[in-house]
Amino acid sequence: MGLQGYLALWCGAFGTLALVGYARSLAGVTRAQRAVRVMGRIERVREPRHGSSQHDGIPVVVSFQDPGTGQEFTVTNDGDHGERITTAWTGREIGVRYPRGRPHAYRFVGDLWAGRRGLGWPNFAIFLIYVGLVVFAAVDRAWPWALIGFGVPWTLSGAWYLPQSDRAVSRRFEGLTSQPPVRGRVVAVLTDTSTDEDGHTSTSHTPVIAFTTHEGTTVTAYCPDGLPDPAQSHGRDVTVHYTSDDPAVFTVNLAAEHRSRSLDTVFGVVALLVGVAAVVAGALLL
Amino acid sequence: MPITTGAPPTRTTPAAVASGFLTGGVIGASLAALVVGGIVGNAPLFVTGLALPAVYGLLFHLAGAPRRAREAALAPRTALAMIESREAVGGEATSDVAVRFELTVAPDDVPAYRVAFTQNINLVELPDYRPRGVVVVQYPPDRPWRVRIVKRPTPKWEERAAGARVDSAPGPAMVGETPESSAVGVVTLLALLLAAAGVVLLFRADLFDQDTSAHPPSATGPSPSVSSSTSSSSTTVVSSASATVALGPDQTFLDKGELRRAVGSLAKGTNTRAALTVVVQERLLSVVYASTDAQAPTFDPDLLPYDRFPALVKEARSSPGVGSPQTWQITVERLTGSLTVRVGVTGTEGAASLEADARGEVVRRTPAH
Numbered sequence: 001m002g003l004q005g006y007l008a009l010w011c012g013a014f015g016t017l018a019l020v021g022y023a024r025s026l027a028g029v030t031r032a033q034r035a036v037r038v039m040g041r042i043e044r045v046r047e048p049r050h051g052s053s054q055h056d057g058i059p060v061v062v063s064f065q066d067p068g069t070g071q072e073f074t075v076t077n078d079g080d081h082g083e084r085i086t087t088a089w090t091g092r093e094i095g096v097r098y099p100r101g102r103p104h105a106y107r108f109v110g111d112l113w114a115g116r117r118g119l120g121w122p123n124f125a126i127f128l129i130y131v132g133l134v135v136f137a138a139v140d141r142a143w144p145w146a147l148i149g150f151g152v153p154w155t156l157s158g159a160w161y162l163p164q165s166d167r168a169v170s171r172r173f174e175g176l177t178s179q180p181p182v183r184g185r186v187v188a189v190l191t192d193t194s195t196d197e198d199g200h201t202s203t204s205h206t207p208v209i210a211f212t213t214h215e216g217t218t219v220t221a222y223c224p225d226g227l228p229d230p231a232q233s234h235g236r237d238v239t240v241h242y243t244s245d246d247p248a249v250f251t252v253n254l255a256a257e258h259r260s261r262s263l264d265t266v267f268g269v270v271a272l273l274v275g276v277a278a279v280v281a282g283a284l285l286l
Numbered sequence: 287m288p289i290t291t292g293a294p295p296t297r298t299t300p301a302a303v304a305s306g307f308l309t310g311g312v313i314g315a316s317l318a319a320l321v322v323g324g325i326v327g328n329a330p331l332f333v334t335g336l337a338l339p340a341v342y343g344l345l346f347h348l349a350g351a352p353r354r355a356r357e358a359a360l361a362p363r364t365a366l367a368m369i370e371s372r373e374a375v376g377g378e379a380t381s382d383v384a385v386r387f388e389l390t391v392a393p394d395d396v397p398a399y400r401v402a403f404t405q406n407i408n409l410v411e412l413p414d415y416r417p418r419g420v421v422v423v424q425y426p427p428d429r430p431w432r433v434r435i436v437k438r439p440t441p442k443w444e445e446r447a448a449g450a451r452v453d454s455a456p457g458p459a460m461v462g463e464t465p466e467s468s469a470v471g472v473v474t475l476l477a478l479l480l481a482a483a484g485v486v487l488l489f490r491a492d493l494f495d496q497d498t499s500a501h502p503p504s505a506t507g508p509s510p511s512v513s514s515s516t517s518s519s520s521t522t523v524v525s526s527a528s529a530t531v532a533l534g535p536d537q538t539f540l541d542k543g544e545l546r547r548a549v550g551s552l553a554k555g556t557n558t559r560a561a562l563t564v565v566v567q568e569r570l571l572s573v574v575y576a577s578t579d580a581q582a583p584t585f586d587p588d589l590l591p592y593d594r595f596p597a598l599v600k601e602a603r604s605s606p607g608v609g610s611p612q613t614w615q616i617t618v619e620r621l622t623g624s625l626t627v628r629v630g631v632t633g634t635e636g637a638a639s640l641e642a643d644a645r646g647e648v649v650r651r652t653p654a655h
Contacts, residue, residue, distance in 0.1 A: 006333070044441065051410040053381055059438050078438035104361040193381045 003140055010132040014125040021122025030118025031099070037112050040064035040096040043074070045088045045220050047187045047210065050234060054190035054206040057084040058220050064096045066103050073103050082107030087221040087248040147282030155275030162268045169261050175243030176251055184211030184240040184252070186233045187220070205230040209252065211240045219247045226253030305346075306470040310477030312342045318485035326492040362424040364436070364443060365393040368452035369419050370459075375404060382406040385415070390455040391423055391433060398452070400459035401433050411437065420447045431460040522551060527577070533569040540599060545571065545592040552587070560584030564618040566595065583620045590618055590627070594646025602629045602640050607654030609635030 024030050044061040048054075056077070063074045077085050082097070085108060095112030098105050134149030190206040207230050209223045219242075227233050241257075242250035251257045316338040323332030367389040376384045385407045392398040407415060415421065415435070422439040425432055439447065486493065521532045531548040539545045548571050563574045564587050576584045595616060603611040611633040618627050625644040630637065636654030643649050 049410055053408050056437070061441060074440050074442070076436075076438040076440055078436050079434070099358075102359060102361075105358060191381060195380055 003136065007132055007136045011129050014128045014132070018122040018125035018129070021119070021125065025118050025122065032115050032118030032120075034100055035097050036067065036100050036103075037095065037097050037116070038064050038067060039112060040094050040108075042088050042090055042092045042094055045090055045218075047220060048190060048208050050188040051191050052188075053192050054204070054222065055084070055192065057086060058088045058208070058222070060085055060088050060094075062094060062096065062108070064103075064106070068100070071103075073106070075106055077108060083110055087219065089217045089219045089247065091217070092248075142286055144282040144285035147278045147285070151275045151278030151282060155272060155279060158268065158272040158275055162272060165268065166265060169264055172243070172249055173257065173261060175245070175249060176241040176254065176257065179214065179244055181239045181241045182211050182213060184209045184238045186223070186227070186236045186238060189230060189234045190222075191231075203231075205233075207233045209238055209240065211238075211242075211250075213242065213247050214244075217247060219250075221248070221250065223252055226251055226256050302470050303473050306474040307477040308342075309346075310474035311481040312339055314478035314481030315485055318482035322485055322489050322493060326489060328489070328492065331489070357426060357428070360427055363393065363427050364422060364424050364439075365391050366443075366447055366450050366452055367391040367421055367423040367433070367435075368454065369415055369417050369421060370400065370454060371417055372415060381410075382408055383412065385412070387415070387435070388459050389421075389423065389433065390452055391425070391430070392452045392455075398455040399430065400455050400457060401431055402459040402461050403431070403433050405435055407435075420450050420452055422447050522548075528572060528574045530570065530572040535569075538568050539566050539571060540568075540596045542596075545595060549573075549587055549590075549592065561587040562619065564590065564616075566616040566618075568614070583623065585618075585620050585625055587618075589644075590625075591642075591644070591646030594642070595627075595629075598627065598629045598640065598642055598646065598648070599631070601648065602631045602638055603633075605631070605638035605640070605651065605653050607636050608633035608638050 021030075025033065028034075040062045041064070042060050043063050046059040048056075048058055059077065061074060061076050063072060065072050075081075085094070095109040097107050097109050097112070130149075130153075134146060137145035137149060186207045187210045188208040190208060192204045192206075193201060194204075195201050207223045207227050208220065210218060210220045212218045223238075227236075227238065238252045240250050240252055241254050316335045319331050319335030319338065321335075323329070323335055370388040370390060372388075373386045374383045375386045383406065384404050386402065386404050388400065388402045390398050390400050422436040422443045423433050424436055425434065436443070523530050529552045531552065533539065533544070533548075537544065539548070545566065552573060560576045561573050562576045562582055562584055565572045573587055576582055599614050599616070602614065608631060611631050614629065614631045616627060616629050618625065620626060627642040627644075627646065628639060629642070630639040633654070638654040639652045640648050641650040641652075
């Protein structure tokens, strides 16, 4: 079997998988489509214990109602139950997802409707077919096809996302500066120690801040960035800028926010240029 | 639902052994297929080595799906429990420590029972789990030994635990599923080795008998192919330009039939090539082949009078003035037109040589000087 045979086998296998996936999605029987998605509500928030691990998230009690049976459930984020909760306040809405009939297998999700059509795997299969075609072109025809095959989707996605992300960052910055800041306090520093295979020990520190918004909501949140010397920050007072429509968008260091905004733009432009350069170089070398 | 208080199943069941055997076989076969396929350049074999574990993993996953679905459909039970004892058993280097707990679990509807298990606890939270303290636990209803302490109980259970008192249950503690017994491990390893050996045996011809006829030099770029094989008695190295056979320590090419056998083994690999020179020493035979476009006079190494060689060496050794003979060498070539077998011996007192023709008849003697 030659190279073309392997390509046909590759494309056939993943094409079949993709077709099956799309058919299942159309028929509405993918696991993502059959999952129950409800909006839960955070009923109670506890401050994490100083020195404990950041992996468990902020301890919360969440209530949600099963739309099928109307039964009310009260659960906590104990153990492995989906996304880690890093920002919480009483009354905050939080997505809850679980397989139909199994509310005990609840998982918290930030974006309740993400991936609701279950097209992740079929799309990935299509991507693998594309990769197979590019590799075939690079091996069988000429290697610059690899540059073009990699550069074109890279550039297109960069050109698509760069303006969007720029707008989002601008909106976020405007939201943060639209109202006066509030006082907050580092209520705990979460410590995680890990040891790699060489026996080197590394420790990470995640400060947890609590602040009360102008509307009187007490927000407890992980604050992984923006605080100098996080290990020693326990009890420190901080100035918190937050957006009024979503207090989960906040910063304790507006200057750093400004710097990272410029850095993001530069990074996006450089990435875009790399893609363009790859396409141009590939076309010239063909 | 009644709680079965018997010991949980161990994993040395025939199914576990069979699964271990299959897994070991697949690992061994796919690894061997990857290596053998890479060495002999067999692409389908190499692809099989890649695809086999993927397919097996998929089948294994599918086979376990019904059991997993059955287990996942059951809502875990929540109960109060009392800590009988706790002991740190490892993991001090990180913020989590593995703690071996022994608890009395007191479900609402069935008798209390004891259970022992290990769970990771953060160092900071360790003081919350003192002996005699009451905690909230969860377990699957069909596997009551698989208990887990709920670190963040719901408010309802938190209140119950705060005011509760749990009495110790008698009897030995259930332990979680025992780790795979060594029998399964041994079977897995055995299957791995068997499968790998099977693949190597299947393709032994390609692996060990690669020769120039199987891999003719390509027309575009000549690339000398070299193969070597070692048996208990001799080492043979064949390339496109020369071949050597080295004998083991207790043998000599003067032994009856040894030379012909050695040359025969070369001829099999070289497809009766034209030789430029054949040199024979006590334990070393080397043949230099002519390149295909060479105009030099060549001969067929198969047709030499090998049966006469021991006698020729003996005759050269007995030349006067050599002393006690030490080394000998036979060189065969036909540079001068006719085939010449030159036998040289070196002794303690001098060196002598003689020349013979294609039939092994002595034509010239050069005594020691």
